[in-house]
Amino acid sequence: MSNPTHGNVLVVGSINMDVVTPIKKLPLPGQTIMAGDVQLIPGGKGANAAVAAARLGGTVRMIGAVGDDAFGHTLKSNLVNEGIDCNQVPMIKAISSGTAVILLDADSGQNSIMVSAGANAKVKASDDADVYTWANVLMMQLETPVQTNIDAARRAREAGVTVILDPAPACDDLPDELFAACDVLLPNETELATLTGMPISSIPQILAASHKLMERGSQHIIVTLGPRGALWVTDNHNQLFPATPVKAVDTTAAGDSFAGALAANLAQGKTIADSVPFALAAGSLACTKLGAQPSVPTTDQVLAFMQQNVS
Numbered sequence: 001m002s003n004p005t006h007g008n009v010l011v012v013g014s015i016n017m018d019v020v021t022p023i024k025k026l027p028l029p030g031q032t033i034m035a036g037d038v039q040l041i042p043g044g045k046g047a048n049a050a051v052a053a054a055r056l057g058g059t060v061r062m063i064g065a066v067g068d069d070a071f072g073h074t075l076k077s078n079l080v081n082e083g084i085d086c087n088q089v090p091m092i093k094a095i096s097s098g099t100a101v102i103l104l105d106a107d108s109g110q111n112s113i114m115v116s117a118g119a120n121a122k123v124k125a126s127d128d129a130d131v132y133t134w135a136n137v138l139m140m141q142l143e144t145p146v147q148t149n150i151d152a153a154r155r156a157r158e159a160g161v162t163v164i165l166d167p168a169p170a171c172d173d174l175p176d177e178l179f180a181a182c183d184v185l186l187p188n189e190t191e192l193a194t195l196t197g198m199p200i201s202s203i204p205q206i207l208a209a210s211h212k213l214m215e216r217g218s219q220h221i222i223v224t225l226g227p228r229g230a231l232w233v234t235d236n237h238n239q240l241f242p243a244t245p246v247k248a249v250d251t252t253a254a255g256d257s258f259a260g261a262l263a264a265n266l267a268q269g270k271t272i273a274d275s276v277p278f279a280l281a282a283g284s285l286a287c288t289k290l291g292a293q294p295s296v297p298t299t300d301q302v303l304a305f306m307q308q309n310v311s
């Protein structure tokens, strides 16, 4: 399924500046509330997963775009400083960089996110065959155009690359050709419900919805279940992996850290069964700090956390 394993991860995805606003309670329509101090923090589902893959053992290239504005300069240089190859991340003139307004519930660490795509809407799959043959894993999400994802996934597949899609943010009208070009899908429960229109309130229901989703093409579904862990489902096998509970400060980028960790591990030739516990630990640790990219852990931190929590 994959090229000789070198840990090479190609990420096609979004790059956003997160405007993080701590609040006590979501405002009602027409209501004004006071918030805590706003912070500008690098984020974007694609960039977060790229940073996670880079900090967790992968060699990472990114296909994305930013605006030629102050956010764009900061976001791109931040990724370059992480050792991520950004030669395929143009700074586009006359368009804003992607921006996400994040309302962070200061007590629970839960968030509500509104994304303005900006330059992310202009991302195109590379035509350079070498970009795909270089990779062991292609990692994508849904904050870039669907056609871009389909084009990249097809080219990667032709090059024997394992294709992972985190279908976030989910929508219910995605074309079958996208799923048919992916090997592994990483929905959370809400995304699984959106993609299938099926109930997901119990493990048997999640299994049934996963099998329904699998009919559209992917052979592996890994459903992330928040603090309950993750459920790996294939045609003839399923396995529940528990997560270690943590006190959540901010859950932003927990899923992206999981995705990046999984991508880095699979790119190094590890199995899904061996990779999921590591990815869950990375996701849990990301919940313990404020912000998206600042909260992504390193390999040493993940291994120490796993060691401390051996049962």
Ligand code: RIB
Pocket: 014, 016, 017, 018, 042, 043, 044, 045, 048, 099, 100, 113, 115, 143, 252, 253, 254, 255, 256, 292
């Ligand atoms: O998954 C978290 C990310 O979603 C944030 O960093 C925000 O930019 C949005 O893309």
